[in-house]
Amino acid sequence: MDSATMRAVVAHGAGDLRLEERPVPVPGPGEVAVDVQYGGICGSDLHYWRHGAVGEFRLREPLVLGHEIVGRVREAGPGVQAPPGTPVAVHPLASCGHCRQCHAGRRNTCLDAGYLGSAARNPHVQGGFADVLVVPAGRVLALPEGLDLRLAAVAEPAAVxxxxxxxxxxxxxxxxxxxxxxxxxxxxxxxxxxxxxxxxxxxxxxxxxxxxxxxxxxxxxxxxxxxxxxxxxxxxxxxxxxxxxxxxxxxxxxxxxxxxxxxxxxxxxxxxxxxxxxxxxxxxxxxxxSFRFDNELTEVLHALSDGRLAVEPVVTSVVPVAQAQEAFELAADPARSCKVLLDFGERTSD
Structure with a gap:
């Protein structure tokens, strides 16, 4: 892997999970590039891997999985102030902002929402199981001071x-x-x-x-x-x-x-x-x-930081992304694991 490529965990169909090299994305105006540190494997990721679908949403093209993402700011696009190295969580929801649900303050039930790592749309919304993720700046949340990235990795499911x-x-x-x-x-x-x-x-x-x-x-x-x-x-x-x-x-x-x-x-x-x-x-x-969440992600980050939300035992394994197949098999076995995190930190180059 050279400096122009990155690793990504990609589902191609039922039982077909691949660790691929992809071009490193560059943030455009209003966007932020995040160096992903941890990605939590969710039940929906397991469904895409095992069955090629989540409910009615079937894979119609290769999909980078993952929506439980934390890391550090890599680079800010034009018009964005985000110091490199800032530890952040990523909000996975992209709401349309103009439908009746959004106007009612219910962005989680938006009529035209996109979600990281989801096949609900075609083309699919590619996810965050990659070394670098680019998202709109408004979906990047700086972590409260002192909150460990590994603990913050459970913020997305905790917000659910x-x-x-x-x-x-x-x-x-x-x-x-x-x-x-x-x-x-x-x-x-x-x-x-x-x-x-x-x-x-x-x-x-x-x-x-x-x-x-x-x-x-x-x-x-x-x-x-x-x-x-x-x-x-x-x-x-x-x-x-x-x-x-x-x-x-x-x-x-x-x-x-x-x-x-x-x-x-x-x-x-x-x-x-x-x-x-x-x-x-x-x-x-x-x-x-109860479907997904909205502003609760910010509340949860603070509750994790101040100790009100005690969730450390939920993370039972942290597995290097190079062993993604083994990590998914572990996450699919409730007798051996609860929450399994993929660790993207051991990059071979920058």
């Missing part, structure tokens, strides 16, 4: 969790059920703890993620199929579904008390999913969705 907790309203003193203890579920637990929830019960099918959930604030951890018989009697005030499974949603519907709130966070399989609608009606439940 933070937004879900915000959708639940005031959780102070409440009993909360969280289904799914993957990286997002564990970050939901940490966000609930930061927001003052009193009792947090988390469920999963594996022991290892439940152990992480307890480290970040769960008061009770239940392995599905082993100790879950009592969940329907839990009578939680709020349930947050983060597993992305119909069974998890059903557990939430029956695990909350009558008049309770269910927050749907995990994306379910494509197509229509059967829902216990009669239970929603007769138990007078409220069901609200």
């Amino acid at each position: 969790a933070w937004h879900a907790v915000r959708q639940a309203g005031d959780v102070r003193g409440k009993r909360v059920l969280v289904t799914g203890a993957g990286p997002i579920g564990c970050l939901v637990v940490a966000s609930l703890r930061a927001a003052g929830a009193a009792d947090i019960t988390v469920t999963d099918v594996h022991e290892a993620p439940l152990a992480v959930a307890k480290q970040v604030g769960a008061t009770s951890a239940v392995r599905v199929g082993v100790g879950a018989d009592h969940l329907e009697a839990l009578a939680a005030d709020i349930a947050i579904e983060s597993s992305g499974s119909p069974a998890g949603l059903r557990t939430c519907v029956y695990g909350v008390d009558r008049g309770g709130l269910v927050v749907g966070l995990g994306l379910l399989p494509p197509g229509d999913t059967p829902v216990a609608a009669n239970a929603l009606i007769t138990r007078e439940l409220r069901l609200v969705g």
Whole structure:
């Protein structure tokens, strides 16, 4: 790799993940080039690698993966003041700014949004699993002083969790059920703890993620199929579904008390999913969705910096990008990992 090229992690189709050389991008007016340090492997990255699709969004061209990105400013384009070397996080969302959702302050549900590393558009929006990423300056957020880049690498998924907790309203003193203890579920637990929830019960099918959930604030951890018989009697005030499974949603519907709130966070399989609608009606439940995030990323960076959001146990492995295939295999195994970071720091040249 010479100074004119960089490494990028590219999905070409189901099971086809490649570490490629690409030209180093140069920032234009209003843009910033970031030397990527860490990229967190997300469930959507795993879906593109394993299945060639996320829900209805199928790969139609090679896609650089990754949207959980932190690094340092490499170069600012014309008209931008961004000192080289500044540690930053990258906001992955590009909203249109003029649709009715954007005007209502809901950029995360923009009608014409783009997202780093997404096949929702064609051409696709290339992602940030590369040595250098160029984005508009407004999407580059300087880290609070003293915040370690490795810890900041979980800010993007933590903002997803933070937004879900915000959708639940005031959780102070409440009993909360969280289904799914993957990286997002564990970050939901940490966000609930930061927001003052009193009792947090988390469920999963594996022991290892439940152990992480307890480290970040769960008061009770239940392995599905082993100790879950009592969940329907839990009578939680709020349930947050983060597993992305119909069974998890059903557990939430029956695990909350009558008049309770269910927050749907995990994306379910494509197509229509059967829902216990009669239970929603007769138990007078409220069901609200939670999709991505907006300004929560700034809030989360400060919460990570001041210690309110304690998430260190969520990062279980940091793998050099040269071993991207092994990193993806590790991230796909919940018995061996929670959040896996790709490390782009060991460049052979600049």
